[in-house]
């Protein structure tokens with residue numbers, strides 16, 4: 344067989360994939376109007392406490408003059424949930440959109456799919472009661488490419504969202520890779536989270552059992568004397584203040600500050616990760632606790648730094664009460680454009696990746712794909728565990744930036760690339776900086792560069808454009 348035949352075949356296949364490029368689907372209705380309950384689910388799942396979304400009184404007094412939906416929810420309004428996904432047809436009845444492309448790729452063996460990029464543009468914020476219709480089309484299908492995941496085709500779809508007055512209120516571009524499983528340069532193992540570390544076991548006695556039981560239940564318990572109310576840690580047999588034996592405990596808030604810190608260099612033990620940063624945390628309750636930091640480099644640790652409890656399973660049998668950087672407080676008064684300049688850093692923000700966050704985010708965005716909630720099915724599909732969906736990533740990224748900017752900052756667009764998956768038990772840390780700040784048409788436009796890193800690398804990197812009020 345000559346080389347020309349497979350090439351001609353590839354060209355014909357690409358041409359067939361591109362048959363739908365540019366063909367718009369007919370307008371279709373979303374399942375529900377923009378509504379308050381779905382906004383609340385989303386804000387709960389993302390821990391987004393921006394009053395513009397959930398506080399009618401606060402929102403009424405704001406630039407929005409009433410409750411608005413988080414802009415990154417845009418594609419959530421179009422999700423059909425568990426209902427069967429309908430075919431998309433053009434006005435003249437031809438099958439269009441991503442489905443015909445997906446079917447052809449599936450039939451040719453490109454059966455795996457991964458989202459790689461997304462781009463959102465928000466023309467205005469949506470309000471409860473907004474009725475949306477949408478239409479979509481495939482923008483482009485790439486020739487076959489070799490990627491580290493496997494050989495496949497990238498394709499990009501665009502979706503436009505229109506309101507009841509036929510105005511386009513938002514637009515999303517979504518790029519995915521459909522690839523042949525097993526043709527890449529990495530195995531599934533290479534994407535797996537780090538394996539169990541055989542950490543030394545704590546010595547658990549009758550007097551300390553309550554403490555370790557608490558850690559297993561997600562609580563940090565501090566011994567409290569029932570006689571004189573003194574708190575002590577580590578737990579003791581009797582109260583060092585009054586000598587009493589009647590001891591109980593309180594559950595600590597998990598908030599504190601770094602009282603002192605040190606880095607262990609030598610000797611190094613194989614059961615610990617290095618650099619190993621030991622910190623003495625002063626808890627809000629007043630006692631101190633010797634522990635380790637997670638997600639923070641040694642040179643970033645400072646005395647007085649706010650920290651938060653981050654209970655981590657270092658192996659299947661051992662949970663440890665470690666500490667990470669505290670989430671920066673949400674700004675309640677919006678930054679003025681004049682107070683921001685290019686090069687400014689945003690405070691880093693940790694996001695513990697829990698099963699609750701992954702599953703809650705998937706449900707709040709009406710994404711019922713099994714890989715986001717069912718560990719067994721996720722493994723059958725070649726993933727070591729469930730992983731975060733792209734809409735949750737978008738929700739958390741916008742939360743990070745709007746918490747920094749304040750409730751009256753208006754998000755105009757968001758563009759990001761997805762990288763390493765977010766698996767349960769990991770910790771993602773957002774970092775950001777102001778790329779540019781420029782007045783445009785009487786408004787203050789600020790572009791923020793954002794990166795969310797986990798233990799595997801960059802989960803998300805991209806830019807968001809905000810409009811800030813001017814003095």
Ligand SMILES: [Zn+2]
Nearest residue numbers: 568571582585
């Ligand atoms: Zn006492």
